[in-house]
Amino acid sequence: MRLSRFFIPILKENPKEAEIVSHRLMLRAGMIRQQSQGIYSWLPLGKKVLDKVNNIIREEQNRAGAIELSMPTLQSAELWQESGRYDAYGKEMLRIKDRQDRPMLYGPTNEEMITDIFRSSVKSYKDLPLNLYHIQLKFRDEIRPRFGTMRSREFMMKDAYSFDLTREGAEHSYNKMFTAYLRTFDRLGLRAIPMRADTGPIGGNLSHEFIILADTGESEVFCHKDFVNFDIPVENTDFDSVDGLKSIFDKWTSLYAATSEMHDEAAFNAIPEGERLSARGIEVGHIFYFGTKYSEPMGAKVQGPDGKEHFVHMGSYGIGPTRLVPAIIEASHDENGIIWPESVAPFDVVVINMKAGDEACDGTCELIYAALTKAGKDVLYDDTDDRAGTKFATADLIGVPYQIIAGPRAVANGEVEVKDRKTGARETMTIEAAINRFVA
Numbered sequence: 290m291r292l293s294r295f296f297i298p299i300l301k302e303n304p305k306e307a308e309i310v311s312h313r314l315m316l317r318a319g320m321i322r323q324q325s326q327g328i329y330s331w332l333p334l335g336k337k338v339l340d341k342v343n344n345i346i347r348e349e350q351n352r353a354g355a356i357e358l359s360m361p362t363l364q365s366a367e368l369w370q371e372s373g374r375y376d377a378y379g380k381e382m383l384r385i386k387d388r389q390d391r392p393m394l395y396g397p398t399n400e401e402m403i404t405d406i407f408r409s410s411v412k413s414y415k416d417l418p419l420n421l422y423h424i425q426l427k428f429r430d431e432i433r434p435r436f437g438t439m440r441s442r443e444f445m446m447k448d449a450y451s452f453d454l455t456r457e458g459a460e461h462s463y464n465k466m467f468t469a470y471l472r473t474f475d476r477l478g479l480r481a482i483p484m485r486a487d488t489g490p491i492g493g494n495l496s497h498e499f500i501i502l503a504d505t506g507e508s509e510v511f512c513h514k515d516f517v518n519f520d521i522p523v524e525n526t527d528f529d530s531v532d533g534l535k536s537i538f539d540k541w542t543s544l545y546a547a548t549s550e551m552h553d554e555a556a557f558n559a560i561p562e563g564e565r566l567s568a569r570g571i572e573v574g575h576i577f578y579f580g581t582k583y584s585e586p587m588g589a590k591v592q593g594p595d596g597k598e599h600f601v602h603m604g605s606y607g608i609g610p611t612r613l614v615p616a617i618i619e620a621s622h623d624e625n626g627i628i629w630p631e632s633v634a635p636f637d638v639v640v641i642n643m644k645a646g647d648e649a650c651d652g653t654c655e656l657i658y659a660a661l662t663k664a665g666k667d668v669l670y671d672d673t674d675d676r677a678g679t680k681f682a683t684a685d686l687i688g689v690p691y692q693i694i695a696g697p698r699a700v701a702n703g704e705v706e707v708k709d710r711k712t713g714a715r716e717t718m719t720i721e722a723a724i725n726r727f728v729a
């Protein structure tokens with residue numbers, strides 16, 4: 290992508306409305322634009338990062354055996370009347386009427402709709418276990434939307450829903466998602482701590498929130514300080530192994546039993562004072578097992594091996610991609626801007642032409658741009674005639690992990706500079722070496 294032809298409305302000034310660094314940097318880097326309170330457009334740079342986040346989430350969901358579909362944002366009120374949540378949900382739900390005066394709503398979550406899909410076609414235990422997910426916009430009329438897309442009214446969620454014949458089966462489904470979440474957040478460059486949680490209005494009795502430590506977070510974390518150091522399950526984890534996944538899960542529930550209670554002050558006080566961690570964090574994921582809470586009122590049942598009908602045991606599993614993007618920035622930035630982990634960076638590398646219009650600089654940059662693009666790299670080429678200082682500031686602000694800098698003096702020697710955005714380290718090397726560095 291040539292910067293001269295890209296759409297990236299960089300802000301020079303710090304936007305006044307932004308209270309936290311991620312919101313400030315997302316606005317300054319031209320990633321998002323607020324359209325009305327708590328409702329955002331994702332501009333091209335932001336969209337590229339969001340897509341990469343979603344793809345990692347998708348890969349890990351698929352690896353764990355979940356199957357993707359897509360459900361609508363608008364739902365009929367009838368479904369929610371069946372479950373009893375239509376009246377219970379309160380003002381966070383945006384209620385709408387269509388032209389026939391039928392009550393509709395913009396979905397804040399999809400338990401009812403997925404249960405309806407399930408009951409319409411699954412009749413036998415032989416079709417279980419089943420886990421269906423989508424990555425879709427949600428709307429919650431939050432009382433206090435703030436911090437940009439961190440807490441917005443319209444936001445994106447990956448929500449998965451599992452169906453099992455028995456509680457034991459449902460626990461295995463839960464452990465699959467638990468394991469997939471540990472892997473997902475790790476691939477996003479984040480340490481998300483799974484904390485036992487209240488089940489809240491969704492109900493049920495087994496639940497974890499995944500929290501990233503950050504001073505600006507809206508959640509409280511009380512745990513043992515060693516709790517933040519943990520092993521991440523490997524890529525070839527066997528998701529069908531009941532014992533294998535249980536042992537991953539049990540590491541938390543036994544080893545850290547009393548120390549991972551979000552809301553249990555007594556358990557926290559039992560930890561020796563010097564070993565306590567009391568901090569703030571950002572909730573980026575939340576998983577629930579809630580048994581037959583929806584399947585009973587909505588009549589979602591299957592025939593079991595005993596020939597009898599059984600209400601299915603369900604769980605739901607949410608991750609917020611539009612919250613994760615600012616959460617990643619909160620965890621990874623410096624005074625010059627964003628520092629993207631390579632896995633979600635909008636571009637792999639930016640080629641900076643220090644003297645656009647100079648034949649040697651242009652030729653060198655075009656050569657590198659073409660070679661890296663051909664090798665499948667996502668390259669941003671700063672071919673603008675901005676001043677060098679502006680180019681460096683832009684590259685640092687938007688946080689591309691590597692910069693290849695082509696200035697007249699180096700180019701005359703057949704060389705360029707490669708800068709690592711994270712460490713700031715710069716290295717001069719031949720043009721060929723610079724290409725090989727990213728291609729090899």
Ligand code: ATP
Pocket residue numbers: 429431438439440441442443444445446572573574575607608609610611612613
């Ligand atoms: P919170 O306590 O922050 O309001 P929640 O408990 O209401 O979150 P869930 O219903 O568990 O959230 O939704 C699953 C995930 O969706 C959350 O972990 C979060 O990542 C994301 N999410 C929820 N509400 C918002 C929001 N208003 N803006 C952005 N992301 C959100």
Ligand code: MG
Pocket residue numbers: none
């Ligand atoms: Mg909420």
